[in-house]
Amino acid sequence: MVEEMTYGMILFSFVLHHAIFRALPGRDDDACRAKSCYISHFHCTITIVSSVAYWFVNPVYLTSPEFMVNGPTGSQSEWMRLTVAYSIGYFANDLLLIILHPCVGGADMIAHHIIIGGFFFLGLIDRCCTPYHFLFMIEEISTPFLNLRWQYREKKEGTIYQFCQLMFAVTFFLSRILVGTGFVWLSGVRVLPGFIAAQPSLLRRVHLASQLAACTLSRGLNLFWFSKIVRIVARGGYTKRHVDESKLQ
Numbered sequence: 001m002v003e004e005m006t007y008g009m010i011l012f013s014f015v016l017h018h019a020i021f022r023a024l025p026g027r028d029d030d031a032c033r034a035k036s037c038y039i040s041h042f043h044c045t046i047t048i049v050s051s052v053a054y055w056f057v058n059p060v061y062l063t064s065p066e067f068m069v070n071g072p073t074g075s076q077s078e079w080m081r082l083t084v085a086y087s088i089g090y091f092a093n094d095l096l097l098i099i100l101h102p103c104v105g106g107a108d109m110i111a112h113h114i115i116i117g118g119f120f121f122l123g124l125i126d127r128c129c130t131p132y133h134f135l136f137m138i139e140e141i142s143t144p145f146l147n148l149r150w151q152y153r154e155k156k157e158g159t160i161y162q163f164c165q166l167m168f169a170v171t172f173f174l175s176r177i178l179v180g181t182g183f184v185w186l187s188g189v190r191v192l193p194g195f196i197a198a199q200p201s202l203l204r205r206v207h208l209a210s211q212l213a214a215c216t217l218s219r220g221l222n223l224f225w226f227s228k229i230v231r232i233v234a235r236g237g238y239t240k241r242h243v244d245e246s247k248l249q
Contacts, residue, residue, distance in 0.1 A: 005078070006085045006124060013089020017043065021097060029103035036097055036104045037147040043090040044140045050083040051137040060135065062187040065195035068131045069208065080134040084120050087137065091117035119214050122207065129211045132188065136215075139180045139222075142171040169229045176222045185219050188212065 017039050024035045054060075058076055061067040071077050091113040098105040098113075123129040145168035152161040189212075196208045 006081045009082050009085035010089045010092070010121075013086045014092045015089075017090055017093040018096070021093070029101070032097070032101040033103050034151065036094065036101075037151055039090075039094070040147050041144055043087070044143050047083060047087055047137040048140050050079070051134060051140075054079060054134070055138070060131075062183060063191055065191045068188065069128050069192070069195065071127070071131050077130075080130050081124060083137065084124060084130055084133050088117050088120050088124075091120075115214060116218070119211055123211065126204075126207055128204075128208060132184065132211070132215065135184055136180055139175045141175045142168055145171060166233070169233050172222075172226055172229060177226055181219045181222060185215055188215065 020039055020042065021035050024031075024038060026032070026035065054076075058072070058079075071080060094104070095110060095113045095117070098110055119129075120133050123133055145164045148164040149161065149168060152158060152164065155161050192208070192212055196205055196212070199205045199208065
């Protein structure tokens with residue numbers, strides 16, 4: 001029953017987000033991009049609230065590879081798996097929108113959705129690493145400010161644009177660098193290699209090593225883009241210059 005709910009959530013999320021896109025008015029490039037931003041806001045609200053709420057009400061054993069790989073039991077496991085499944089459905093819909101409406105995103109976003117969504121899905125199938133995928137969703141807290149920057153791009157001197165630019169940098173650091181990299185990823189790097197080596201199945205070892213490698217790659221990309229954000233803000237140019245939104249989505 002739980003498995004059916006998990007995979008059903010992927011389909012439900014895909015249909016829901018696509019229906020929202022079709023229901024919103026406008027068909028030109030700017031309208032399609034704006035609609036994708038609204039859908040992103042909706043997705044972020046669900047995933048951020050779910051992830052943060054879990055952190056506050058349930059124990060998270062970052063230094064326990066058994067917990068972070070195999071996950072909790074009962075309703076806590078369902079909480080994580082359903083949230084991750086919901087996010088996979090969003091990625092699948094956004095990938096379709098990019099193919100149908102290239103203005104929504106570029107090749108980098110296609111690669112992002114395939115790689116991240118793919119590893120999320122493999123984690124659900126193999127029942128591994130879903131706690132990592134779930135807890136990394138707190139990083140989405142920076143995405144609404146990124147979207148709002150684009151939505152107010154014609155008013156770069158305005159208060160909203162300036163505020164969102166600054167908050168994007170702040171939340172990017174707090175969620176993706178401090179929490180996602182400094183706590184979640186670093187704890188994984190310390191405890192996972194030995195756990196992976198002890199797995200009796202070669203396929204399991206390869207899968208877990210691939211999950212860790214993909215996560216490490218995402219950390220490197222986050223650090224690279226944060227360095228660009230810091231340079232822009234340090235020059236006092238955050239009201240005039242953009243970080244490439246599509247590569248930070």
